[in-house]
Amino acid sequence: MRTIYLDYNATTPLDEGVREAMLQAEEAWGNPSSVHHLGQAARALLDDARDRAAVVLGCKPSELIFTSGGTESSNLAILGAARMRRDAGRHLITCGVEHHAVLHPCEYLAQNEGFDLTVLPVSNIGRVAVEAVAEAIRPDTVLVSIQAANNEVGTVQPVAEIGAFCAERGVLFHSDAVQWAGKLHMPSVDCFRADLVSLCAHKLHGPKGAGLLYCKSPLQLPPLLMGGAHENERRAGTENLPGIIGLVSALEKFVALPPFGGVEMEENICLLKTCINNIEGCTNISPSDSGDSLPNTASFIVEGSDSMALLSGFDLSGVCASSGSACSSGSITPSHVVEAMGFPSSLANALVRFSLGRETSRAEVEQVCEILPAVVSRCRL
Ligand SMILES: Cc1ncc(COP(=O)(O)O)c(C=O)c1O
Known part of the structure; x- marks a missing residue:
């Protein structure tokens, strides 16, 4: 894998x-x-x-x-x-x-x-x-x-x-x-x-x-x-x-030549956000206007799931993602960031963050888009 x-x-x-x-x-x-x-x-x-x-x-x-x-x-x-x-x-x-x-x-x-x-x-x-x-x-x-x-x-x-x-x-x-x-x-x-x-x-x-x-x-x-x-x-x-x-x-x-950003990353983030929003119960919560957001980040919440199940599900498919919050003693606390944005703690506890980088290829992003619906549906409680 x-x-x-x-x-x-x-x-x-x-x-x-x-x-x-x-x-x-x-x-x-x-x-x-x-x-x-x-x-x-x-x-x-x-x-x-x-x-x-x-x-x-x-x-x-x-x-x-x-x-x-x-x-x-x-x-x-x-x-x-x-x-x-x-x-x-x-x-x-x-x-x-x-x-x-x-x-x-x-x-x-x-x-x-x-x-x-x-x-x-x-x-x-x-x-x-x-x-x-x-x-x-x-x-x-x-x-x-x-x-x-x-x-x-x-x-x-x-x-x-x-x-x-x-x-x-x-x-x-x-x-x-x-x-x-x-x-x-x-x-x-x-x-x-x-x-x-x-x-x-x-x-x-x-x-x-x-x-x-x-x-x-x-x-x-x-x-x-x-x-x-x-x-x-x-x-x-x-x-x-x-x-x-x-x-x-x-x-x-x-600093002068940021390795994050550029047209390819913009297109990859756009593709990821579209795939996320096409899955029922999944909502991209990173700002949609690129001027308001880091160029590499697409975070989303999944109704009826939780971050631990989702991150483990992605990991089993070889995808390293994060929930934003640190994991301690095998559990993830609800994201204080998502709560501060006005979401209920059940959703703050179901955050996944994809953050892309210099080595991320189009093929990898397409592969993630392909497995995304199955991982999400497996991880619904
Ligand atoms: C916004 C922000 N501040 C502070 C830190 C902590 O930095 P460090 O890991 O170098 O202590 C991080 C790391 O995740 C961060 O993302």
Whole structure:
């Protein structure tokens, strides 16, 4: 049985060129903080990597903090910004379709550190209105966090408008752009008009466990990880140099020329959405207008079924798909994203996400369309 991988929003295979660059970086195995020449060779590589990332992102090298990935970047942004500004106010704003890497630190601050949290509603395609953000901002609001693009259904948010509004009101703005990079045009990191932007490597053919937080100067966040003075005293711990080189190589290769998108992917997504909507009881819930959505994502809900049965059914046919939410102890919890979009939890528990990528062929998509009706009908309860 041939494997058809349609789970690129979960992770992507490592690019060959990126792998080569990482292997070369491993030769500079000294500790960048060591005084001797081996350490200094690693330090030079690290400094060079930061400069190169800054060129790709159109920012200053000092505005980049290398992290272990998207989760850490968003945790650092939210916990750091809120704690830094706590004397100015204790109100935070986010929206219901954020990744848990954003929602959970916001909830933690509300439950444990005296912050008040507003979770904004979204439309039936998962979009938050700029006006809703504007109305929710109060004199004591210190941080707004809205993602650039959604991982479960692919909805793109009006982040530049939200960021511009927050800047006018003197409120810090963070955006989780993990799903955006490599999929949509990013002329510079400032295209989000954000003070803080989370990125990671493994969604664009880079390694797992590597990411960065863009932190607009002169913001100086308090660290989450304490110890040494690494990353300009913003993140302690010996730097993961091969991971950082992998991240930077992936950014260089894929930010300006996104591997996701193009006419072929557009046609493949269109075909998948049509096949989905032709099956009774199946509804595509990714935005139908391509301007509102990631170019590679088609998510759908199936009446009278559940994600676990459906994903297992697809897997038995060789198709790797996802439900958006993580699986724990053999069960999948209803998608908070689908619930926030206004669907009942029975349907939020019956989500399937197909996310296409660079290696996805037309023949694979046609094969999935062929098996789709049978898999769905087998998995109805
Ligand atoms: C939107 C979004 N934010 C954050 C993350 C977490 O990133 P990482 O796996 O690098 O910690 C993911 C990964 O699924 C994501 O899709």
